[in-house]
Amino acid sequence: MDNATRSERSRNAALEAAIAIIARDGPGRLTLDAIARESGLSKGGVMHQFRTKEAVLKALLERQMAHFEEFSTRYMAKVSATSANPNLATQLATIREAASSPNSAALALVAAMVENPGLMALPRELETKRMTAIKEEATDPDLAMLRWAGALGLLLSSLFGMSPLSKDEHQRLFARLLDDGQWTGLEQPATKRVAKSGAASAAKAATPRKRA
Amino acid sequence: MDNATRSERSRNAALEAAIAIIARDGPGRLTLDAIARESGLSKGGVMHQFRTKEAVLKALLERQMAHFEEFSTRYMAKVSATSANPNLATQLATIREAASSPNSAALALVAAMVENPGLMALPRELETKRMTAIKEEATDPDLAMLRWAGALGLLLSSLFGMSPLSKDEHQRLFARLLDDGQWTGLEQPATKRVAKSGAASAAKAATPRKRA
DNA sequence: TTTATAAAACCGACCAGTTGGTTTGTAAAG
């Protein structure tokens, strides 16, 4: 077998094993020995492909980020023509995808944070860029950020096993976050943000029903 | 010194040390030896107060939960008379408090999850109860849950050091989440969810309809 | 108040097993 592909195969096997371990046993159980055992490689083999454990984590993070980056790009291409805020839509959809994906990038993220919080810089940087795009395209940037935060809250809470929501609710809430029509009622233009006057009160008046 | 208070002091010191370690070095660095070193106690002393490491985590979790439970109760008493949805308001305010608190309960939560995901059952149960209360008092339960999820997203993202938001934005977004007036514009009664937003949103697909 | 005894809090050495990482050996690819 070709040397390059042999390496590639081993690297892949190690990373797959790492994800499996995190998902099954939790991030605290991710050790080099465990990776070697799970992947079928020897420990030396793993160490040959990744000089340190941090290198494993970093590669894992990058791989998962690339995976969702690809999802993101594909989704973006689909909606950029029809949506008024394609960046937000894409980000929401990507987070939903991450939430429903078992070998989630988020797991790698958690593992990275546990071992080396500094690794979090990579995803943060990417996220900052996306956030800027979202804010720029939004009529109401704060509302857009809140929708983003909502999606992230759904994702992380379920990821941590602390979500009090049912699968059904989860799905429904994501759908609503994604539906622009659900949020136009209270948009406040960024240019002039006065205490819920203009648009908001008009929307309120238009609301068919209010609370008792 | 009294025996009971002596114990109390030691237990407290150990837990404080644990929080400090998690906050400074990450959950992966929380070890019994580290706790002993940080607290000034000997390892034996720590082990006398907590028979296992899991006991430390559990105590930590319970302590932090109690702390925020108290904040929650006090806040609830304050707003229960004036707010239409005191449970949601309280929960949002509590999450904001957790986000601004450095020795956050959430840190304990992360540590617990890493070591023993089963411990997550306690907070989840509590959260489920609160969520039920929020849903019951809400005109639009899904929207209430989304506001809750938004707050949680803000908290967790900043906690993980992956928040692309500035301190200012953080604060502003929490304020908006808490302001009921900002959200009345798009409430949809749970009893009948129709496409009232259809008028507001021209381009987008109609509201996904579910239960009657 | 003193003294005897117990119980609880605490210490620090120690244990077996695991950790990330190194070294040595070997076989295949180039």
Next chain:
DNA sequence: CTTTACAAACCAACTGGTCGGTTTTATAAA
């Protein structure tokens, strides 16, 4: 023959946890 990919034994440091012993506090009889 040199380099690369992998295997396996190995290592020092560290892991959660145990254990025998010392100090401090509590109880209560003398």
